[in-house]
Amino acid sequence: xxxxxxxxxxxxxxxxxxxxxxxxxxxxxxxxxxxxxxxxxxxxxxxxxxxxxxxxxxxxxxxxxxxxxxxxxxxxxxxxxxxxxxxxxxxxxxxxxxxxxxxxxxxxxxxxxxxxxxxxxxxxxxxxxxxxxxxxxxxxxxxxxxxxxxxxxxxxxxxxxxxxxxxxxxxxxxxxxxxxxxxxxxxxxxxxxxxxxxxxxxxxxxxxxxxxxxxxxxxxxxxxxxxxxxxxxxxxxxxxxxxxxxxxxxxxxxxxxxxxxxxxxxxxxxxxxxxxxxxxxxxxxxxxxxxxxxxxxxxxxxxxxxxxxxxxxxxxxxxxxxxxxxxxxxxxxxxxxxxxxxxxxxxxxxxxxxxxxxxxxxxxxxxxxxxxxxxxxxxxxxxxxxxxxxxxxxxxxxxxxxxxxxxxxxxxxxxxxxxxxxxxxxxxxxxxxxxxxxxx
Numbered sequence: 001x002x003x004x005x006x007x008x009x010x011x012x013x014x015x016x017x018x019x020x021x022x023x024x025x026x027x028x029x030x031x032x033x034x035x036x037x038x039x040x041x042x043x044x045x046x047x048x049x050x051x052x053x054x055x056x057x058x059x060x061x062x063x064x065x066x067x068x069x070x071x072x073x074x075x076x077x078x079x080x081x082x083x084x085x086x087x088x089x090x091x092x093x094x095x096x097x098x099x100x101x102x103x104x105x106x107x108x109x110x111x112x113x114x115x116x117x118x119x120x121x122x123x124x125x126x127x128x129x130x131x132x133x134x135x136x137x138x139x140x141x142x143x144x145x146x147x148x149x150x151x152x153x154x155x156x157x158x159x160x161x162x163x164x165x166x167x168x169x170x171x172x173x174x175x176x177x178x179x180x181x182x183x184x185x186x187x188x189x190x191x192x193x194x195x196x197x198x199x200x201x202x203x204x205x206x207x208x209x210x211x212x213x214x215x216x217x218x219x220x221x222x223x224x225x226x227x228x229x230x231x232x233x234x235x236x237x238x239x240x241x242x243x244x245x246x247x248x249x250x251x252x253x254x255x256x257x258x259x260x261x262x263x264x265x266x267x268x269x270x271x272x273x274x275x276x277x278x279x280x281x282x283x284x285x286x287x288x289x290x291x292x293x294x295x296x297x298x299x300x301x302x303x304x305x306x307x308x309x310x311x312x313x314x315x316x317x318x319x320x321x322x323x324x325x326x327x328x329x330x331x332x333x334x335x336x337x338x339x340x341x342x343x344x345x346x347x348x349x350x351x352x353x354x355x356x357x358x359x360x361x362x363x364x365x366x367x368x369x370x371x372x373x374x375x376x377x378x379x380x381x382x383x384x385x386x387x388x389x390x391x392x393x394x395x396x397x398x399x400x401x402x403x404x405x406x407x408x409x410x411x412x413x414x415x416x417x418x419x420x421x422x423x424x425x426x427x428x429x430x431x432x433x434x435x436x437x438x439x440x
Contacts, residue, residue, distance in 0.1 A: 020122070
């Protein structure tokens with residue numbers, strides 16, 4: 001057992017509690033984490049992201065802190081699409097019903113906290129929980145599984161169509177000492193059902209804390225999930241998250257990821273086409289400055305025939321920041337008629353910014369249509385000169401061209417209030433943007 005694992009066992013009592021399947025699952029998962037240890041840069045999947053700083057920190061469970069005010073929640077939830085949205089609030093990984101707008105457990109649907117759902121309907125939850133995210137191979141998933149306690153549980157029965165989005169607001173309140181929270185989310189959509197889920201991750205302080213999250217998504221036949229993630233954690237935070245998607249026949253998963261916060265963040269999305277005729281779209285925007293490190297890793301596993309995947313990620317790196325994109329599209333032997341494309345584009349705004357991009361195609365079928373590519377560049381000098389010749393200052397011209405690069409990803413977000421929120425966050429990072437608005 002590593003010193004890091006030994007420290008966690010000493011500081012967290014949750015590992016020793018709980019009977020039944022969940023209790024046994026926690027013990028088995030922690031044993032596997034202790035065996036695997038935190039990944040290092042010697043592991044190919046973590047070649048460009050160093051987690052060694054985590055081992056130097058003594059993490060403790062979050063203390064019972066003063067809950068966020070409604071004003072704070074409204075500010076953090078600026079992307080929530082109107083009063084009709086169902087807002088579920090999680091403080092340091094735990095569901096807070098008194099801060100949430102409403103949930104539901106009627107008509108076969110359940111929208112609420114995982115801990116509450118498991119207490120009320122254990123068989124209902126355990127049918128899918130920890131069946132898809134593989135803790136045997138992934139150390140961080142094993143760590144999260146060892147601490148399964150709370151998070152979001154969303155279940156829609158066959159044919160249910162939610163008109164209002166579900167907004168999951170995860171707030172960290174770290175103060176005085178470094179804390180570790182590990183939300184576990186489970187989203188299960190029955191055949192023909194449809195839902196929109198927004199995840200917002202934010203911190204109320206700039207103290208050190210570590211969020212290690214896992215979301216399992218199970219899509220029935222013809223189900224559709226539109227999934228949005230906005231990561232704006234605190235400046236000293238660590239954020240590692242996995243979204244694991246299991247596709248049923250003719251199901252659709254649309255993902256929009258925006259990463260702006262944290263000192264070190266990794267967003268991992270894995271989609272398995274378990275049945276034929278499914279579609280998956282992954283869009284992502286990451287913007288880093290200072291010494292931020294933002295890592296995006298995707299895996300689209302075309303296991304079944306006649307499935308379609310589309311992937312577009314863009315990065316904007318400034319200061320001494322580092323961006324990572326590693327995308328893998330795997331087309332298995334039986335996955336004939338696969339249609340897949342993957343693109344990663346990066347804009348470097350300083351000489352010290354670095355990006356590592358690694359798009360991958362592995363094709364074992366012979367009747368497919370696949371493409372992938374990556375590009376890394378700087379602002380176009382001719383375009384800068386053109387704007388300067390029209391009386392626009394140097395910094396304002398850079399901001400205008402930077403936004404032109406990032407705006408493609410912003411405009412791909414179909415939810416208007418969320419799109420406006422992301423646009424506001426993106427432009428707030430651009431020097432002299434307010435002056436440009438005045439000129440316009």
